[in-house]
Amino acid sequence: MNEPATDLRISESTELRWQCDPAMFDFETTSDIDPSAGVLGQPTAQDALEFGIRCMSPGQNIFVRGPRGTGRIRMVRHLLETLRPHTDKLKDRCYVHNFDRPDRPRLITLMAGQAPKFRTAMQALGEYVNEGLSEALDGEPYLSQRQTIQERVQNEMRALSKPLEKTLAESGMTLVTPNQGTMLQAAIFPVFEGEPVPHEQFRLLLTQEKITQEKFDAYEDQLPKFQKQLQEVTRKIGEIFRDAGREMKTLIQNGARKLLANHIDDINNAFAYPEVKNHIEQIVEDLTENRLQSDDERQPDFKELYGVNIVLTHTDKVNRPKIEESTPNLINLLGTVEPEWEADGRPTSDFRGVRAGALLRADEGYLILDANDLISEPGAYRAMMRTLRTGLLEIVPPEVGWMRQQIVTQPEPIKVNVRVILIGDASTFYRLDYADPDFRELFKVLADFDTEITRDKNGINQYASVLAQLCVDESLCSFHHSAVGALAEHGARIVARPNKLTSKFGRIADIAREAFFVADGKTVM
Numbered sequence: 393m394n395e396p397a398t399d400l401r402i403s404e405s406t407e408l409r410w411q412c413d414p415a416m417f418d419f420e421t422t423s424d425i426d427p428s429a430g431v432l433g434q435p436t437a438q439d440a441l442e443f444g445i446r447c448m449s450p451g452q453n454i455f456v457r458g459p460r461g462t463g464r465i466r467m468v469r470h471l472l473e474t475l476r477p478h479t480d481k482l483k484d485r486c487y488v489h490n491f492d493r494p495d496r497p498r499l500i501t502l503m504a505g506q507a508p509k510f511r512t513a514m515q516a517l518g519e520y521v522n523e524g525l526s527e528a529l530d531g532e533p534y535l536s537q538r539q540t541i542q543e544r545v546q547n548e549m550r551a552l553s554k555p556l557e558k559t560l561a562e563s564g565m566t567l568v569t570p571n572q573g574t575m576l577q578a579a580i581f582p583v584f585e586g587e588p589v590p591h592e593q594f595r596l597l598l599t600q601e602k603i604t605q606e607k608f609d610a611y612e613d614q615l616p617k618f619q620k621q622l623q624e625v626t627r628k629i630g631e632i633f634r635d636a637g638r639e640m641k642t643l644i645q646n647g648a649r650k651l652l653a654n655h656i657d658d659i660n661n662a663f664a665y666p667e668v669k670n671h672i673e674q675i676v677e678d679l680t681e682n683r684l685q686s687d688d689e690r691q692p693d694f695k696e697l698y699g700v701n702i703v704l705t706h707t708d709k710v711n712r713p714k715i716e717e718s719t720p721n722l723i724n725l726l727g728t729v730e731p732e733w734e735a736d737g738r739p740t741s742d743f744r745g746v747r748a749g750a751l752l753r754a755d756e757g758y759l760i761l762d763a764n765d766l767i768s769e770p771g772a773y774r775a776m777m778r779t780l781r782t783g784l785l786e787i788v789p790p791e792v793g794w795m796r797q798q799i800v801t802q803p804e805p806i807k808v809n810v811r812v813i814l815i816g817d818a819s820t821f822y823r824l825d826y827a828d829p830d831f832r833e834l835f836k837v838l839a840d841f842d843t844e845i846t847r848d849k850n851g852i853n854q855y856a857s858v859l860a861q862l863c864v865d866e867s868l869c870s871f872h873h874s875a876v877g878a879l880a881e882h883g884a885r886i887v888a889r890p891n892k893l894t895s896k897f898g899r900i901a902d903i904a905r906e907a908f909f910v911a912d913g914k915t916v917m
Contacts, residue, residue, distance in 0.1 A: 410884050412877030416849050422860040423870040434467060434895065437839040441471050444811065444837035445758070451836050453780065453812045455763070457821045458841025461898025463858075464815050467841075468760060477712045481756050485704040486510065487743040487803055489697055491674045497701075497743030499804040500667050504706040510663055511700040517655045518695030521679065525651060529684065534647045538640060545636045552625050552632075553578075556618070563614050564607070567622070578626065580618050582611050645680040652676060696744070703727070703748040704755070713757035717750040720761050721769040725749045725776055727787040729801045741801040751776065751785050755808045763816030763824070776812065780834050783807055844892040851893050852880045855900070862901055868908045879903060 419425050437456070444454035456464045484507035487497040502510060528534075557567055560580065566588050569578045581588035584597060598608045656672055675698050683691060706713075717724055727749035731739035750759055767773045779785050784805040814835065821838075824831045845851045856876045863870055871879075879900050886894040894900070 410847070410881060412852060412880045414873060414877060416852055417856070417873040417876065418853075419856065419873055421870040421872050422856060422863055422876065425856060425860050434463070434841055434845075437841045438467060438471070440837055440839040441467060442475065444813070444839070445471055445475055445477060448756075448809065448811060450783075451834055453835045454814065454837040454839055455821055455835045456813060456815045456839045456841065457818055459817055459843060459896065461896040462841040462843060463895070463897055464841055465760070468813055468815070472714050472758060478710050479712050479756050480710075481809075482706045482709055482713075483704075483755070484510075484702065484706060485748070485752065485755075485806060487701045487703060487746045488514075488671055488699075489743050491678050494742065495800050495802060497746060497801060497803045498667070498671065499806060500665070500671065500700075501806075502663065502665065502668075504709040506663065507700070507702045507705040510659075510668070511702055513655075513659045513662065514698055514700045515695055517652075517659065517675070518693075518698045520652075520655060521694040521698065525648060525679075526684070528651050529644060529647055534643065537643055541636055541639055541643070545632055548632050549629050552628055556621055556625055559621075560618060563618070564611065565614075565618065578622060580615060580622060641680075644684050648680050648684060649676060652679075699744070701744050701746055703746055704752055713754055714760070715750050715754040715757065716760045718762075718765070719769075720750070720766045720772050720776075722771050722775055723749065725751050725772055726779075726785065726789065727752060729788055729803065743801070743803070745801065746787060746803050749787070751779055751808060751810055752787075752806060754810045755806075756810075758811045758813055760813045760815065763814045763820045766814070767820070767824075777828070777830050777834065779808065780810070780812065781830060783809065841895070843895055844887045844889065845895050847880075847884060847891045847893045852876070855880050855883065855893070855897075858897055858901075859904060862904060866905070868904065869911060871904065871907075875907065 437458070441454060441456070444452055456468060458464050482504035484502040484504055486500045486502065486507050488500055490496050490498045500510075553567065560566055561583075564583050565580055566583050567578045568581045568588050581590060582594045583589070584594065584603065589597070594603070594608065594611065597603045598605065656676070659672060660669055683694075727747050729741045730745040730747060731741045732745065733739055761776075766776065775789060778789075785808045786805050787803045788801070812835075824835075845854070856871075856873070859871050859876060859879070862868060880893060882903065883893040883900055886896070886899060
């Protein structure tokens with residue numbers, strides 16, 4: 393039997409299996425330390441993330457690259473909560489009716505927190521138009537002024553028609569004015585036994601020898617001359633009516649503007665924005681031109697027509713929003729226009745159906761997306777990239793044909809500034825970088841997560857901190873420092889490299905949950 397070679401040495405047991413020294417811990421159990429929302433030591437990734445979060449310059453969107461279980465999303469949440477980036481650029485967004493193009497709702501942008509007050513003010517205006525404006529216009533002094541105009545018109549009509557009526561009476565004829573005496577539709581009839589008769593009936597009277605041929609011939613000879621005079625009188629009366637109509641319209645317009653002045657001034661003073669002033673002017677024009685003198689009894693609900701659809705408002709006016717979208721499909725990203733269904737099944741839509749998506753809710757803030765989820769949703773990745781490239785959010789983009797089949801409303805695009813944080817693995821990163829030339833221009837910040845950390849006191853204490861946070865998040869019992877050491881030893885075995893611990897804490901957390909189950913004797917819910 394051969395002896396072992398003399399140059400071979402058996403390693404010491406400490407080199408074959410690393411054991412955590414209990415003296416490295418400054419606590420008895422994890423309840424003695426402050427829980428941390430951070431992750432295991434990833435200084436490079438943390439520096440990149442801090443830069444991307446603090447720098448809102450164009451193109452500085454972030455791709456967080458690393459395998460699952462390394463604490464990618466935990467670090468993102470932790471830094472966003474810790475840094476709490478502030479801004480004074482938050483805006484409220486509203487859509488209102490576009491009187492020029494109802495299928496293109498108009499966007500009104502207000503300072504953060506003002507949209508609910510604006511909507512309340514516009515509701516008050518709509519309620520007044522519904523209930524008070526017409527009643528006020530039917531009262532004094534507008535009623536007296538309208539009656540004065542009507543009396544003047546009647547006097548001028550009589551003054552024009554009286555000479556013609558006198559001449560006709562002398563010739564055995566008269567004017568017949570249907571429709572309550574309006575001269576605009578008057579006709580000349582011959583008179584028989586004190587009553588006007590139509591032309592055909594007058595001819596029948598001739599055949600019945602109730603009138604003479606001379607009287608009938610005199611009627612027909614004079615009729616063209618009188619009809620010419622009637623046409624001239626009718627033309628002048630038409631001018632009087634048109635002038636009176638314009639005067640009446642001006643009276644109603646001026647009256648409406650005066651009655652609306654308090655509401656309008658209050659709104660313009662409270663919301664000193666050009667688009668608000670323009671919208672108010674269009675409302676007044678719509679009222680005075682199309683509504684107040686309309687014969688259509690089916691007037692719209694002005695509270696709805698002149699209302700405000702708030703698609704984004706902010707109660708927190710300082711901190712940048714932080715949005716996580718777990719289902720990043722087109723509708724959830726861009727928003728949508730919800731249709732209303734008519735009785736016959738036809739869809740209709742207007743400004744009231746516009747709804748915001750994650751890209752708008754994250755305006756001037758951060759949108760966290762899983763890269764694989766994003767690219768698996770048809771059209772979602774391209775829509776997001778176009779929004780980042782142009783800075784304009786189209787809630788119903790032109791190329792989305794399946795959406796536009798039911799929705800004809802195309803809201804005005806919104807200028808947005810969003811910092812997107814994509815979370816994915818290395819293969820997804822290289823795939824996007826290779827296939828999309830815009831990717832490297834728009835995602836210039838790479839936060840690279842390592843799968844291992846240094847095996848020292850700092851690294852082991854990070855294990856303890858994250859275990860403490862796990863206990864808080866999932867209501868687990870506290871872990872003794874010896875249990876933390878055992879988990880650190882397992883982390884060393886997983887990575888299988890000298891002086892390293894695994895940073896795939898998902899595997900360590902699973903063992904911690906199983907340990908709690910064994911210790912507690914029941915399933916963790």
